[in-house]
Amino acid sequence: MTAAAMTRPTQASPWATAGRVFEHRARQYRRLYRASLFGSFGIPALFLTAMGFGLGTYVDRTPDTVLAGVSYVQFLAPGLLAASLMQTASFEATYPILGGLQWNRIFHAMAATPLEGRDVALGNIAWITLRLTLVGTIFAAVIVAFGATRSWLIVFAVPVAVLTGLAFATPIMAFTATQRTPDKFAQIFRFGLTPLFLFSGTFFPIESLPTFLQPVAWLSPLWHGVAVVRALMLGTIGDQPLLAAVHILVLLAITFGGALLAIRTIRERLKRG
Amino acid sequence: MTALRITPLFAFGSRRSLHMIERNLLVYRHGWLMLLSGFFEPLFYLLSIGFGLGKLVGDVNGPGGQLISYTLFVAPALLAASSMNGAISESTFNFFFKLNYDKTFASILTTPMSPADIALGELGWALMRGALYTVGFIAVMFVLGLVRSPLIFLTLPGALLIGFAFAAVGMAATSFMRSWQDFDLIQLVILPMFLFSGTFFPLDAMPDAVRLLIQLTPLYHGVELLRELSLGVVGPDILVHVGYLAAMGLLGFTVVAGRLDKLLLK
Amino acid sequence: MSEQRVAGTAPLIQARGLTKRFGTFTAVDAVDFDVQPGEAFGFLGPNGAGKTSTMRMIGCTSPISDGTLLVLGMDPRTEGAKIRGRLGVVPQQDTLDNELTVRENLIIYGRYFGFSRPECARRADELLEFVQLTDRGKDLVEPLSGGMKRRLTIARSLINEPDLMLLDEPTTGLDPQARHLVWDRLYRLKQRGVTLVLTTHYMDEAEQLCDRLVVMDKAKIVAEGSPRQLIERYSTREVAEFRFPAGVQETLDGQFEGLGSRIEKLPDRVLAYADDGEAVVIAARERGLHPETVLVRRSTLEDVFLRLTGRSLIE
Numbered sequence: 001m002t003a004a005a006m007t008r009p010t011q012a013s014p015w016a017t018a019g020r021v022f023e024h025r026a027r028q029y030r031r032l033y034r035a036s037l038f039g040s041f042g043i044p045a046l047f048l049t050a051m052g053f054g055l056g057t058y059v060d061r062t063p064d065t066v067l068a069g070v071s072y073v074q075f076l077a078p079g080l081l082a083a084s085l086m087q088t089a090s091f092e093a094t095y096p097i098l099g100g101l102q103w104n105r106i107f108h109a110m111a112a113t114p115l116e117g118r119d120v121a122l123g124n125i126a127w128i129t130l131r132l133t134l135v136g137t138i139f140a141a142v143i144v145a146f147g148a149t150r151s152w153l154i155v156f157a158v159p160v161a162v163l164t165g166l167a168f169a170t171p172i173m174a175f176t177a178t179q180r181t182p183d184k185f186a187q188i189f190r191f192g193l194t195p196l197f198l199f200s201g202t203f204f205p206i207e208s209l210p211t212f213l214q215p216v217a218w219l220s221p222l223w224h225g226v227a228v229v230r231a232l233m234l235g236t237i238g239d240q241p242l243l244a245a246v247h248i249l250v251l252l253a254i255t256f257g258g259a260l261l262a263i264r265t266i267r268e269r270l271k272r273g
Numbered sequence: 274m275t276a277l278r279i280t281p282l283f284a285f286g287s288r289r290s291l292h293m294i295e296r297n298l299l300v301y302r303h304g305w306l307m308l309l310s311g312f313f314e315p316l317f318y319l320l321s322i323g324f325g326l327g328k329l330v331g332d333v334n335g336p337g338g339q340l341i342s343y344t345l346f347v348a349p350a351l352l353a354a355s356s357m358n359g360a361i362s363e364s365t366f367n368f369f370f371k372l373n374y375d376k377t378f379a380s381i382l383t384t385p386m387s388p389a390d391i392a393l394g395e396l397g398w399a400l401m402r403g404a405l406y407t408v409g410f411i412a413v414m415f416v417l418g419l420v421r422s423p424l425i426f427l428t429l430p431g432a433l434l435i436g437f438a439f440a441a442v443g444m445a446a447t448s449f450m451r452s453w454q455d456f457d458l459i460q461l462v463i464l465p466m467f468l469f470s471g472t473f474f475p476l477d478a479m480p481d482a483v484r485l486l487i488q489l490t491p492l493y494h495g496v497e498l499l500r501e502l503s504l505g506v507v508g509p510d511i512l513v514h515v516g517y518l519a520a521m522g523l524l525g526f527t528v529v530a531g532r533l534d535k536l537l538l539k
Numbered sequence: 540m541s542e543q544r545v546a547g548t549a550p551l552i553q554a555r556g557l558t559k560r561f562g563t564f565t566a567v568d569a570v571d572f573d574v575q576p577g578e579a580f581g582f583l584g585p586n587g588a589g590k591t592s593t594m595r596m597i598g599c600t601s602p603i604s605d606g607t608l609l610v611l612g613m614d615p616r617t618e619g620a621k622i623r624g625r626l627g628v629v630p631q632q633d634t635l636d637n638e639l640t641v642r643e644n645l646i647i648y649g650r651y652f653g654f655s656r657p658e659c660a661r662r663a664d665e666l667l668e669f670v671q672l673t674d675r676g677k678d679l680v681e682p683l684s685g686g687m688k689r690r691l692t693i694a695r696s697l698i699n700e701p702d703l704m705l706l707d708e709p710t711t712g713l714d715p716q717a718r719h720l721v722w723d724r725l726y727r728l729k730q731r732g733v734t735l736v737l738t739t740h741y742m743d744e745a746e747q748l749c750d751r752l753v754v755m756d757k758a759k760i761v762a763e764g765s766p767r768q769l770i771e772r773y774s775t776r777e778v779a780e781f782r783f784p785a786g787v788q789e790t791l792d793g794q795f796e797g798l799g800s801r802i803e804k805l806p807d808r809v810l811a812y813a814d815d816g817e818a819v820v821i822a823a824r825e826r827g828l829h830p831e832t833v834l835v836r837r838s839t840l841e842d843v844f845l846r847l848t849g850r851s852l853i854e
Contacts, residue, residue, distance in 0.1 A: 187307065
């Protein structure tokens, strides 16, 4: 303690206050990044090798009509990119958020300062956005190294994949704020994300699904994301630009709706303690 | 056997280990959905990879070299992989959590139950769940017309053997773990096995050296075992598969038996 | 509570040279003590004194490093399971099964001892009554208050009708009301003849519950006796506490000499030990000392501990 009086900061903008929450998450992560390196580089490389090239050998030698001359690894890579960001985003929106609200209660500590629920929600969403961008960029680099993209438009595929992840992160975060134990998370992953991962056009076009199931895939944010990411990486985005725009709008709507909801549920949670 | 000091399974724990299973049954009464979810996961994979992707792949070489549909090829492999994954998640992640964070084991140890009772009970429970899922999976294979041989029923003990082998080694590995970070190592071992053990595509396209390496790993033997049984194409090599997995399980268990007391009774 | 009480005066616990080492660190250093049937026996000491390690050795969940230990006449090294079958253990931190309900916690715990299911259910209902949790029986453990969880842990430890109860800091972290409720239940058990062994760093708890206690400090036992005996032996009847304005106490060197039979200077106050505290206060005024506040009180175990170790119990 010094004798000189502290200069008190003046009222900050919402950008700045959410930024402080973001800074907290980023500092936490600096201790852990090494552990997630294997996940970021290794898992994409393993999946692309096994499914793209290993299984791809068998797919590519069968005459087919659905893939329309695209090699399987090129078909699969965009699906894996979007799906992997879905999984990262969903993880980040569950356990770490519940941790701050329930286990170490650090978000409650933040709410005892000039920060409030909106800052906690937006700061965390900002952090997840950065995290997804990192994971997505590394994944895209692995894809390029494997020669599994046809178009330089992969540069734009990363932000679309990040948006796909956010369309999962924000509503799940809103749900997390209503929970006190992680019990329901495993169910989200097993009954929600696993089927989406498997049936959203990641591994095969949804045209291969029974006809009555195809409209169900339209409900999957992942399907919208995969469609645009794939069109970008195959360089076919110009074929149906309007459809791509609709996909993007759907993802944006879910992300914003989820964010508004997350602000509300986190605020309520912080009030209730 | 005695020269190797391999602890016989049931001399190691006692009948009290059944109380662990009773406890887990009580827990799952509150969340039966969770119990059920272990059945749906391989089913989702079968429908997606087996049927959806199967349309793109066509026929592949099965055991004995005959051409079979991709769905028939991948179904038993998915069962083997899910037996491995279930056993590993139960014996590593969940076991570590109960060991170090959740104080459940600590309270149980203040009763006449011993660390060996706990380990055996937890293993028994993991296998019981595995058995439930396997029966479910076989039933689904029936419904989807994927059954080619009456030997399919032997995939049940086969899947349990895979579960036992991985759970025992998983527990042994967990007994050396110090922090959550160490679990990345388990991922590092499990994921490549999951993807490359002849699970999703035959090994015939692989270079010889890689194929030989894969044939030394446990999931390969698990996948081959279940594939041969489910298709009814059984040769003498099945003894190698069974022997490999049984030896792996017993070895893991010997290590666990030696370390659990030290770990739990500090 | 139990029919099969150990006959005569054979101690329920007998420790000679009992030692616990973790690597090079010695947590318990060659302690000797006996616990007699029916008594309430306490380990008093600050955190890190070795109380919990001693309790865990008695509870047969921690192997002894050296010396001998007999619990209920048996050796924990060879008959751990048999001993644990007759103990009731309340650990320092609640180890309740968070995945089960309140009532299920009791029932499954009884099953670990090998009691039949109907027997466990009957005991569970009785014990819920005893710890006043009957109406929470169907709830999960998680939302219970700290005091309720503590009472549930105590009920759980009674499911096997133990001959000997081990309570490690039974009321640490509870609010005063919850503490008194726990004390009341433990007192009832004591009246029923259950032998209690407890650790605490609260002197009021030791005074309330213990017939006899040992004071532990730095892995060793430094004194033994009833609370009254210890106070008589190591302290005076009364204590006068003087508090001075910030910075003044340091300037008063030597001015307390001869006030009472002993002087202790703590960072925030000066204690003068004497059989007549009022007389000390008058004497201090005559010397021209002007404390901000003065308090005369009876000696407690806190004073005993200060005398024995030169430190206070709660740091």
